[in-house]
Amino acid sequence: MNGEQVCVVGGGLAGIAAALRLVDAGARVTLLEARPELGGATYSFRRGDLVVDTGQHVFLRCYREYRQLLDQLGTSGGAHLQDVFAVPILRVGVPPHLLTRTRRLPAPAHLLPALINYRPLRVGQRIAAIRGAAALRGVDPDDPANDEISFGDWLTRHGQDAPTVRRLWELICVAALNAPPHRASLALAARVFRTGLLDRADAGDIGRPTVPLSELHGEPAGALLRERGGTVHTGVKVREIVPDQGQFQITADRVRLTADAVVLAVPHPQAARLVPAQAAPDRERWAGLGAAPIINVHVRYQRRVTDLEFAAALDNPVQWVFDRTPPGSTGQYLVTSISAAEPLLRTPAGRLGRAQLDALADLFPAARRTPVRDVFVTREPRATFRQGPGTRRDRPAAGTRLPGLALAGAWTDTGWPDTMEGAVRSGRQAADVVLAHLGSRSSTTEAPT
Template sequence: MTGDRVCVVGGGLAGIAAAVRLCDAGHRVTLFEARPHLGGATYSFPRGDLTVDTGQHVFLRCYRQYRGLLDRLGSAARTSVQDAFAVPVLRPGARPHVLARSRALPAPAHLLPGLLGYRPLTPRRRIAAIRAAAALRAVDPDDPVTDQVGFGDWLAAHGQDDRTVRRLWELICVAALNVPPRHASLALAARVLRTGLLERADAGDIGLPDVPLLDLHGRPARDLLLDRGGVVRTGSRVRQIVARAAGFDVHADGTGERADAVVLAVPHQRAARLVPPAAAPDRGRWARLGAAAIVNVHVRYAHRVTDLRFAAALDSPVQWLFDRTPPGQPGQYLVISLSAADALVGTPTAELARTQLAALAELFPAAGRTQVRDVFVTREPRATFRQAPGTRALRPPARTALPGLALAGAWTDTGWPDTMEGAVRSGQQAADVVLAHLGARSSATEAMT
């Protein structure tokens, strides 16, 4: 490999996407990751005979760049995508309800049967929800004014009462944006709902990993980069990036690299500490992006208590639950994902376990009669940035004031929420900034010779 040398700092999905694009363009890439494995927020760890994902990540059919990265990594076959959007909705003491799209109708009519028959809402509220969904199609997620508006305020102005918000809109918003509607940016909510549910009939079909995230992202990415001549330095935290006249010095634990360009693909709190001041004089604003927590409660039962692969819950401490039982393993391993969990992140494990086990027993009577073999909790205090009104103005572009240094991460200005799709898009945008810089530099050098 004879191209320029590029360092990518951060081995999450943004860093992986940037490193793959740069390697494919023929450059010599070194990828630094502080953890022992690649994957960033989508990482796994062993616990006994389990490989545990810290977060339960799903994707939609409309996540085109993320799915394209899976294709490039050779791991797309390790996921399953629904034939048609369908979410089992559970309530204590009520029959399960499935919120599903029509397979026959085009968008946006594909949602009408599901909303008209949505039992958790009264018929009057269903009609009001349909009208709000139609109005949401006219909201421009790229309009800066839209980002200044709260999604909850918009819903109230469009006839959505508290019960409708709680039983429909919050179900989607909390899972997608990690904040409730009253704290969410209308622009980001519109991006999710328009792109995922309203513009194409199949866009919102849900995809799930069939393997631990380490096997879906981290290991395949490492193998691909090494095969392409890249260098992967895991367990190596970058401590400083120094701009030089002809490039950058990247100082990491036990090593250093001279680079022609750098992609900084770490969370915004760390990026503000690492970025050279000349590259981002306004980096202090990034702190105002804040953070929002996700908590996951992991439960292992001696026997199966449900045949559902995943479900959402209403009127329950459970939000979303996933069956992550490894093939051939006895019993059942369920994971409860609790988003917008700032109030829960400090709750003792015993209390979380007691609350969630009781809630599962209400949803699945068999759970109350089945031995619990293990309960444990994973906590992500900074799972996403806080996707509140006004955050678009705080999210920096990939290009910085220092040519050759680009920013990546789902927190940068992709126009997308803090999702796997947003992370991949950010990495690709940062790689394109670097490629343009290196291409222009090469052209200038050739012109001088």
């Protein structure tokens, strides 16, 4: 590597991961981000004295490359990783049920006690769920044929009735894939359940940020890139990428540069507009990936209403709830997260807030007696792509038909769902494509005559 100039377009997790890999390999990296700060979908903003994350992101112990990125950024201490997978399950009128694995048994037996004792299901349904989990271990997430099948259809064929799907499989599927089982790809569901829960005993232990997302990702990434000699421009929107005799001309707001290679790490609608036609003639297919929304309702109570750090809810408008109370503050700040939220996307904020307040009061009786200081709604209309059957056909590889131009983003064909792990993997894959191109070009240039 002779210090070739590489432009990374997009400063989300994929762009950050790509830029760090490239700069560590000796490339001269310029990162261009349209937003005022790095982080992409994982960013924070201020509302009065509160720092608010756009979404309630969690990760699993099996998110190996994402956790490596946190180590690289020096921010692993800003997240808490469970010692043992454990999720409180809430239902109105009954004590919370703790869904947890055992430390004593290897995979997949580590989940047997959890399923055998899962109170939201009847005994027969629990036995059927155990059989379903055993069958799911045999589903290959990398087999394209499995991507053509609905997870919901597969569950029905394997003896899972509607209550079992709703109270067990959907609980995880909706949170992980932003889609209910009948609209989710079997291959992606198998990736979630096998990699996260079935293949290794500790893989599903849950990690949560304990600091704002901007402090966890964007701010330290910008500082680290600059420290290692990279150039970072925020608030700069790229308008055009033009191939030019083995290089690329990038035109952006206030910036124009020539690069030996480009990593295009933006959401698929923007990528389809920016990628040169000769690099991806089938880029129109990316539109088929679509988008799925997530809604968060933020509630600040004057006093604490629960001691739970987070929980999932069944048969209730609240899907997941997280305690995001800042250290040292009074009262309690809860955030509810609603995935697969298409039916609610156009619901007025006031109505959404009231519905979630009522639902929280049903789950936490103390909330009904506690004054509310503030309630507000954040919406992510394009939180993920639609991870339905047939998705893989529309997810492009990192490499394009133009040597030196690579694609990154959780929407590319990583084999993973649209998660922080998928984003980091995609950025590193794209960087490797670019480095291989630059290495082969250097070898050709320097070869003796």
